[in-house]
Amino acid sequence: MVNNISILKNITILYAEDEEALREITLNILVGFTKKQYVAKDGLEGLELFEKYQDQIDLIITDVNMPNMNGLEMIKKIKEINPNIPIIVTTAFSNTEYLLEAIDIGVDKYILKPIDMKKLLQIMGQSLLYHELKDLYIDKLTNLPNRNKLKKDITDNNDTLMALVNIDKFSNINDLYGESNGDELLVQFALQLKSMFSSTIYKIYRIEADKFGVVTQDTSIQLDDFRNMCIEFAHDIEANSIQIAEHEIDINVTIGIATGADAYKFTQRVITYAKNKLEQVMVYDDSFNIQEDIEENIKWVKKIKNALKESKFRAYYQPIVNSQTQTVYKYEALLRYIDEDGSAVSPMLFLDIAKKAKLYPKIIIVMLTEAFELIKAKQKRVAVNISFDDIISIKTRQKVMQLLENNQEHTSMLEFEILESEQIDDFNAVIDFIKDVKKYGCMIGVDDFGAGYSNFNMLTNLNIDFVKIDGSLIRDIDKKQNQQIIVNTISRFSKEFGFNTVAEFVSSEEIYNKVKEIGIDYCQGYYFDKPISYEEI
Incomplete structure (x- = not known):
């Protein structure tokens, strides 16, 4: 007993x-x-x-x-x-x-x-x-020890050296090949981990559906040697397909490594850093400031919730001008958080947090409501960003449509900018959304075009009115020939298909002249004006 x-x-x-x-x-x-x-x-x-x-x-x-x-x-x-x-x-x-x-x-x-x-x-x-x-x-599928066992094994162990191995986009494998094949792949993946990391030196765990842990049992293993083994494993996985029935399935992994009593927590965080920086294997170090980041995130979640209750979110409006006449054609509604001192805070500090905390759908409704106020009171054309997540969310989409229905006499002055930089997995949903809002006379454009991988074929399949060229291509267009070629290509392509073009980040006369020379229809940027409040318009 x-x-x-x-x-x-x-x-x-x-x-x-x-x-x-x-x-x-x-x-x-x-x-x-x-x-x-x-x-x-x-x-x-x-x-x-x-x-x-x-x-x-x-x-x-x-x-x-x-x-x-x-x-x-x-x-x-x-x-x-x-x-x-x-x-x-x-x-x-x-x-x-x-x-x-x-x-x-x-x-x-x-x-x-x-x-x-x-x-x-x-x-x-x-x-x-x-x-x-x-x-x-025990994990029933792979018969590996699971997360509960990992946490038990490493509790109060200051010498833990651990790698968290994440199979990239594993959900896509389930979608393509079915869950039974996905399960078999996980079993085979576990065997490959065992083959690389000897059981006499390492202990392997299945922590989540697509995440595995490797922990050293030998305290003499050096961090650099462990990191090199993880790199070798990642390269082997990438180079060799896993055979499941008649399928050859290619996978990639991202690996986060950390040491000490909080190794498990830190490996989870470093995985996110590695993916953001497109690095296959990354070792955590103190410069990541994990605790500070967490505290800042928690603070912003509370601020966002209070802002939604107390109407502390406001739209600021940046003018978009005709490239030839420099007269204001419309305004883009940009989100701002109004702080206690009355200052307007950029969404760069909180927008990602709002999305992760599932609070972002409420923000698009705030922005549309603000946009209609400007349209009604000052008869200005307004463009509002809308994300792919907003479009596929039934609840959010219903609220958007209800706002359009309630403001039918003003919807012809409203435009939507769909964020092209986000991953769009369901083009039919986007096509349906465009059809629905166009019934109300709204115009539709694609925002951030040219950021990363851009699909010209996508533009031809969507019934859009304009293309906004990403600021990364405009910022140094007066100095960089390659950017001029890309922007010129987008401009000519758009004209062929009847789309207007908008250049953002036009911050100087030199950039403006180059954009105008290429034939971009509209410009937006600090050369013309910063985002301004409703009262300043």
Whole structure:
């Protein structure tokens, strides 16, 4: 029994009990034997705590008869989230049928009230030992240890040297070849990892669907040697297809490497850096300022939520002028956050965070509402950016269409700019959106054309009115011949198909003259004016 209880010191439990006196007595005992405790007064609160802290919770102890949601209902919902979590029920009843239901939904053990604390601790230890040998720590598909086992193995280990291996765009493989072939690929990929990283020196884990961990068990392994092995593995994977049935499947990987007690957390972050910088293998270092970034992200999420509630988002408007006459043709609505001191903050600081926090769909509605205010009050033509995510979101699209319906007499003055720099996976959705908004007389353009890979064929398949050329091609066009050739090509192509062209980032007379010489129809940039407020127009 001593061995069973000794394993409790490193676990986190969720304890649900509605009877206050019993809850306090039991909790006082558990505090002395377990690392951390989350406590709930009923099943609903227990479920909410599990949803919030599921990555930390190792075991659940719950009463059955509780208000709001009983213990068995809570267990059913928790098992849908994590079928492998160990669960012990405490009950005042010994009804066989009742207990059989608990067993059917995945309860490991039960203990009758009044609770014998010594027996409860013993049962907890037995349950954990049982699950350690089964699904709690093993990935069923690859039979590799899973994320739970990784976190257990590296807890408080300051010498951890770890690589996180991410299969790039694995969801595309499932879409192309089917999930069964995708599963088989993961099995084969796990075997290749085992082949490269010897089990006597390294331990391999499957952490998520397309993420694997490699951790050194030999503390004498040097970081540079480990990095070179990861580079070699990445190159081998890229050079050799994986054979699944009759399919030869090509894959690429991105690998993040980190050391120390927080290696797992840092490898997750460095993967993102590596992908942004198009590097296949990257080692984390302190210059990444992870904690500062996280704190800044959390601060901005709160700011964005408050801004949506308190109307602190505003549209600022940058004029777009006729290249020949320099008269203002329309304004582009640009998002700004109005800070406490009244200053306008650029979206560069918060837009990506808004998208990751699923708050961006609300912002497009704010921008459209602001645009209609300018159109109505000052009879100005306004262009608003819309993302591919906005277009494919049924909820967002319905709200956009409702705004157009409610402002039909003004929609002919509204234009949409679809961001070409974003990945568009469903052109039919974009085509349908263009048809729908054109019914209201809106004009449609493609923004950021020329940023990265640009598809001329896409332009011919979309019923658009204009193309906005990305600022990266305009910024030094007066000095760089290659950029002049590319912009001239876009201009001639657009004229052939009847699109107007807009050059952004026109910041000097020299750039303006070159853009005008090439024949671009409209210009936008600081040479003409910065983004200005509604009141300044």
